[in-house]
Amino acid sequence: xxxxxxxxxxxxxxxxxxxxxxxxxxxxxxxxxxxxxxxxxxxxxxxxxxxxxxxxxxxxxxxxxxxxxxxxxxxxxxxxxxxxxxxxxxxxxxxxxxxxxxxxxxxxxxxxxxxxxxxxxxxxxxxxxxxxxxxxxxxxxxxxxxxxxxxxxxxxxxxxxxxxxxxxxxxxxxxxxxxxxxxxxxxxxxxxxxxxxxxxxxxxxxxxxxxxxxxxxxxxxxxxxxxxxxxxxxxxxxxxxxxxxxxxxx
Numbered sequence: 001x002x003x004x005x006x007x008x009x010x011x012x013x014x015x016x017x018x019x020x021x022x023x024x025x026x027x028x029x030x031x032x033x034x035x036x037x038x039x040x041x042x043x044x045x046x047x048x049x050x051x052x053x054x055x056x057x058x059x060x061x062x063x064x065x066x067x068x069x070x071x072x073x074x075x076x077x078x079x080x081x082x083x084x085x086x087x088x089x090x091x092x093x094x095x096x097x098x099x100x101x102x103x104x105x106x107x108x109x110x111x112x113x114x115x116x117x118x119x120x121x122x123x124x125x126x127x128x129x130x131x132x133x134x135x136x137x138x139x140x141x142x143x144x145x146x147x148x149x150x151x152x153x154x155x156x157x158x159x160x161x162x163x164x165x166x167x168x169x170x171x172x173x174x175x176x177x178x179x180x181x182x183x184x185x186x187x188x189x190x191x192x193x194x195x196x197x198x199x200x201x202x203x204x205x206x207x208x209x210x211x212x213x214x215x216x217x218x219x220x221x222x223x224x225x226x227x228x229x230x231x232x233x234x235x236x237x238x239x240x241x242x243x244x245x246x247x248x249x250x
Contacts, residue, residue, distance in 0.1 A: 127176020201233030
């Protein structure tokens with residue numbers, strides 16, 4: 001399915017790419033559109049790239065990734081408080097931008113790949129919504145680490161992080177956003193919005209993320225690579241959104 005989608009090309013799609021990639025036309029479009037549409041376009045463009053960027057920054061600086069309660073609290077207790085605070089702020093910003101960015105990606109592909117855009121967009125939005133709860137879990141761990149006798153809270157943290165609610169959030173988050181970017185990348189490529197390299201960059205981010213947790217030794221660096229690829233692959237889509245003529249007329 002992926003290869004057949006990338007292999008499909010048409011004259012209108014090529015013209016669409018040229019239109020979206022033309023800086024001159026983008027500059028003219030900013031003069032034509034009403035201010036509220038221009039604002040929407042710029043917000044969605046910023047979210048398309050800013051969401052993955054915030055997630056990447058937070059993931060690089062996070063002191064512990066899916067560890068048990070004792071390990072997570074100990075790592076937060078010894079972490080630099082400023083760096084740890086930056087990680088949390090980056091995650092909070094990402095939690096707002098990621099669902100918005102996914103909506104923007106779905107919109108860009110909707111006119112020429114409506115089903116793929118709809119499925120990918122819904123999966124992405126639903127998949128990213130639990131990220132706020134997971135970020136709050138990081139905040140809770142930081143708060144516990146700052147308390148006297150912080151190690152005594154390890155059992156409580158484990159119980160909270162592994163209960164049905166947080167486990168459900170985690171499952172929806174994992175399945176939703178990882179599948180979504182494969183579907184959205186195919187939709188965006190089929191619609192002629194992004195080049196082939198950008199689509200493959202977005203798609204590759206999903207299996208690399210999975211590899212972090214299935215390969216021996218949990219190579220966390222693969223997660224950072226995956227987020228970097230997602231951010232890089234999103235740049236052409238953000239540019240297309242920023243230079244689009246009208247939000248209501250793809």
